Amino acid sequence: xxxxxxxxxxxxxxxxxxxxxxxxxxxxxxxxxxxxxxxxxxxxxxxxxxxxxxxxxxxxxxxxxxxxxxxxxxxxxxxxxxxxxxxxxxxxxxxxxxxxxxxxxxxxxxxxxxxxxxxxxxxxxxxxxxxxxxxxxxxxxxxxxxxxxxxxxxxxxxxxxxxxxxxxxxxxxxxxxxxxxxxxxxxxxxxxxxxxxxxxxxxxxxxxxxxxxxxx
Amino acid sequence: xxxxxxxxxxxxxxxxxxxxxxxxxxxxxxxxxxxxxxxxxxxxxxxxxxxxxxxxxxxxxxxxxxxxxxxxxxxxxxxxxxxxxxxxxxxxxxxxxxxxxxxxxxxxxxxxxxxxxxxxxxxxxxxxxxxxxxxxxxxxxxxxxxxxxxxxxxxxxxxxxxxxxxxxxxxxxxxxxxxxxxxxxxxxxxxxxxxxxxxxxxxxxxxxxxxxxxxx
DNA sequence: GTCTATAACTCGATAGAC
DNA sequence: GTCTATCGAGTTATAGAC
Numbered sequence: 001x002x003x004x005x006x007x008x009x010x011x012x013x014x015x016x017x018x019x020x021x022x023x024x025x026x027x028x029x030x031x032x033x034x035x036x037x038x039x040x041x042x043x044x045x046x047x048x049x050x051x052x053x054x055x056x057x058x059x060x061x062x063x064x065x066x067x068x069x070x071x072x073x074x075x076x077x078x079x080x081x082x083x084x085x086x087x088x089x090x091x092x093x094x095x096x097x098x099x100x101x102x103x104x105x106x107x108x109x110x111x112x113x114x115x116x117x118x119x120x121x122x123x124x125x126x127x128x129x130x131x132x133x134x135x136x137x138x139x140x141x142x143x144x145x146x147x148x149x150x151x152x153x154x155x156x157x158x159x160x161x162x163x164x165x166x167x168x169x170x171x172x173x174x175x176x177x178x179x180x181x182x183x184x185x186x187x188x189x190x191x192x193x194x195x196x197x198x199x200x201x202x203x204x205x206x207x208x209x210x211x212x213x214x215x216x
Numbered sequence: 217x218x219x220x221x222x223x224x225x226x227x228x229x230x231x232x233x234x235x236x237x238x239x240x241x242x243x244x245x246x247x248x249x250x251x252x253x254x255x256x257x258x259x260x261x262x263x264x265x266x267x268x269x270x271x272x273x274x275x276x277x278x279x280x281x282x283x284x285x286x287x288x289x290x291x292x293x294x295x296x297x298x299x300x301x302x303x304x305x306x307x308x309x310x311x312x313x314x315x316x317x318x319x320x321x322x323x324x325x326x327x328x329x330x331x332x333x334x335x336x337x338x339x340x341x342x343x344x345x346x347x348x349x350x351x352x353x354x355x356x357x358x359x360x361x362x363x364x365x366x367x368x369x370x371x372x373x374x375x376x377x378x379x380x381x382x383x384x385x386x387x388x389x390x391x392x393x394x395x396x397x398x399x400x401x402x403x404x405x406x407x408x409x410x411x412x413x414x415x416x417x418x419x420x421x422x423x424x425x426x427x428x429x430x431x432x
Numbered sequence: 433g434t435c436t437a438t439a440a441c442t443c444g445a446t447a448g449a450c
Numbered sequence: 451g452t453c454t455a456t457c458g459a460g461t462t463a464t465a466g467a468c
Contacts (some may be wrong), residue, residue, distance in 0.1 A: 009433080010230060023328055025241040029462060041434050085456065108327050110388045112239055115317060120335070125388050157385070157394060158401040165381030172326045172341050178373060185374040185405075192408040223451080245444060256445075257452050266444065 008046045010036040016057045020105045023112050051117060052087055054109075058123035061106060062130060070134045080141035087135070088163055088183050093216065095167065102176045103167030106131075132156045147192050155193075162186045176213065224262045226252040230275045236321045239328050240270055267333060270325075274339035277322060278346060286350045296357035297406065303351070304379055304399050308392065311383065315391045320385030322347075348372045361410050372408075378402045 015038035018027040029050060033040060047053045095103055106127045113120050132153075139152035158186035166182035230252035234243040249256060263269045277321045283413060289302035311319055329336050348369075355368035382398035 022330055023239075023241060025239065026328075026330070027444060028460070030460080034402070039435060040463075041436080041465095048463095050462065061365045110384055111324050111327050113244070114238055116414065119387070123389075125390075128388055154397045154401060161378060161381035161385055161394070161398040163381070164384050165379070168323060168326055168380050168384070169344065170376055172337070172344055174337075174341075178377070178398060181370045181373050182377040185370060187328035189401075189408070196387050209423075244442070246442080255453060257454080260445065261451060264445095350435095 007038050007042050011043055012056050012060060015053050016060060016143045019057055020102055024109060025039060047129060054120050058120060061127050065130050080138040084135055084159060091163060091167060095170050095176055095179060099157050101174060103171050104164060107167060108165045118121055126158055128160060132160050135159050150193060223254050223258050227259055227430060228255055228272050228276060228392060231269050235273060236318055240325060270336050271339060274336060277343055279410065281346050289294060297355040299354045300351055307379060307383060308395055311378060311386050311392055311395055316386050316392060319387050320380060323380045323383060348376050351375050363410060
């Protein structure tokens, strides 16, 4: 049992890494087996088909979102707006660590998978939605810092849009500049949303807002 | 000669469509041959390998950028800022036409291709750069409308970032909403860049900027 | 649960006639 | 330039022993 669980997670982990660096289609079963030090009998004992392995990978991404992507940033940073840019910095580190060859694993698969793999597509959109939800929580926590009314739902989606587009361009140009530029301009947009010039002075803020508690 | 040229372009066109809808790796030679009504002998007469066919496809995208993507919008719209959003509307039409299954063909390939295909990657970045250049021209044409100093190079890159991210999310969610939201917030950012409220008066503005009408 | 062996098929690419 | 025939490797997946 310990062995079996071990093999299963080794397969998922190997598939996850290979799907990330090469894509789903371009990764062969044999390659996964070699990386996981397993045999085809084991793989097909746990997963009926290659696509089921993909589904397992996408589930782990959902599971990893909070503990790996969000929570470490939230533990380090308390300001809700800075938390957002802290998350974005996490993707920057990923790009730099991989010399701009790898960015967001979900974005890769989002564009690769076609109509046929609709279960996988649903998991991808669920991953995106969970990410947006984390950002939206930050925006809600900072709601009183915005000058006018802000649709935090839409703004969170815009943050995701920027991140995914920026990762794509950083990868394409094999340089971090495109990513940094996008985040810089997103920050500029935030500044303009939060500060409408001389019109409104938010003057004193003696009592710092209490942080809303997140689930999980 | 007429036949040969015909066959060659049929192969490129078939490959272009299949790469767009299925990706490069997932598209097989046999599938391309069937769609182009050609035989393998013909394909390998024109292209030494599958990757060379990809390069030809990417070249056609570069050739098509101005006549197909940019110029039709510029012919219809004269205002430089509206030209930018006109181009973005072209991608919206593409998404709607394909029920959000296809967006930007370059973006697809950008995330799919790995380290190995470095010639193809260079062509992809050239496509992106040419696109940015068109947008930057619009921004330069509207330079006096921006409140402060604006780095049109960076802003053009941000427009591309937004478009690519928005196309990805529209495809993932199989709905145009994510795209529309991204464009709407990009428009809001533009408005804030062009009108800085009461802070700074760019001296006399005898001709008040006309409030642009937004579709939708 | 894991092993080996392999079926059944598709892949990109080539050879040689015409 | 286009045709048919096919190579060899690689693909996903299965069978059956252990």
